Amino acid sequence: MSTVRVRFAPSPTGFFHIGSARTALFNWLYARHTGGTFVLRIEDTDAARNSEAFLAVIYDSMKWLGLTWDEGPGAGGDYGPYRQSERAAVYREYLEKLKAAGRTYEKDGATWFRLEGERYEVYDEHRQKTVTKVKTAPIVIDDAIRGRVERIEDEDFVIVRSDGNPVFHFVNVVDDIAMEITHVIRGEDHLSNSSKHVALFQAFGVKPPQFAHIPLILKQNGPGKMSKRDQGALIEEYQTRGYLPEAVVNYISLLGWNPGGDLEKMPIDDIVAKFDLPGVNQSNARFDDKKMAHMNMLYLLALPPERFIAAARVYFTKHEVFAKAGVTSDPPAAYVDEVLLLSQPKIKGLEELPAYTSYFWTETYPTDEKARAKALGKGDPQARLAELGEWVQSADLATDAGIEAGLKALAESKGLGFGDYQAVARLAVTGLGAGPSITAIFRVLGRERVAARLGRLAASLG
């Protein structure tokens, strides 16, 4: 029996972006769905462009997303080492096989892979030079998503650089053989590489793995595929912005794949259960940050209170929210928790939190001028402020229900409605036009601060 072995093989030459994450995710999902093995292999054969910092980002982002690997750096496994820079011996061994089979030759100091067939010269317009081509039989790529793809591979290519380092095409195939990879799930941009790779598999006398070329993710604005330089492309960025990893995973799983029903938000176990290669689309998908944000909100809303608080606290620490609000020592934990809980059902993302809660931390919170104009623009705000100021001196602020009853009684006594007090009260105590229920704000802030703020606004109008 052959159990599934898939690999994600990033190259640490740049940050980990949405496209990489989606490829990693699809491999991971397929491994989990089939009960197979997910291998992480680092393709660091380009010494000049690799960096340990990028490598750290890959590990960190994958862990954050929950894409744990069964074999690879830090996880061990029977097919290691899992960094190509440490596998020189393996490549030498396989290179000998190719040499013995007469499939290599030296040119310009490099080792080339020799295709079989009659050679001829032709002028290449794109490269603007004469190149040697080979009359070869078409190569068939058996693709789980696209079916049978036929391509002509008609030029020899370098497999070992003149500096002695083996090239991607070579090490990729060697390692897929050596690590007994059964399914190669990678982006469609590799489709034209796959004919080279199949030629190599054949030269080694090995049956190629099952390919699955997944559609690419296109950038949101403008033409072309998403690259690490595009806005919102980096996984790190979502981590920093306080996105929930499960939301990011759920959203990107929907890029190029769909679960079959109308349900889009689903726990990872359901995605694993439903995911399969034939269900992957053939056409490219455009990234949409609005839908991503919406998915994140759905997850945020559904979070148990203690998990929301934990996530928000991480965000606060990372962004030094209290320090930036001018608070010298952190407010009491219970108070912070209460404020966060008030905010959870109202915000769409954690990044809204600092602005949404600033007035809870300091007396120097900013004022939204539009909200100010609106709240002061109708009725008699000065009178309302005065009435509220008097009311708050003796009102029962213990519970939301009590405060609501008190405010309603006050309004009724003046022949007015709750709404006539709400806007001006909110402006006075928060500086904003939107936020949690005003009754909850009064309760959490407490009599002294509410009274002071009401008084301050009243004074500024006088």
Added chain:
RNA sequence: GUCCCCAUCGUCUAGCCCGGUCAGGACGCCUCCCUUUCACGGAGAGAACCGGGGUUCGAAUCCCCGUGGGGACGCCA
């Protein structure tokens, strides 16, 4: 330029394989409802089968050609 992949609302997509439903859902946008502001939620509107041929009683669905989009064409991966 050559080769490869793809083509349903603005976007992600269901339907296509096994031709026959008002072409369904989601995001966004707009309207209304809920309401203490905002957000959530509820209801609704608007919005698509790229074009042309063919096959067929009948085509989003099968075939061909265009067009459009994407990718590849490195001693990068």
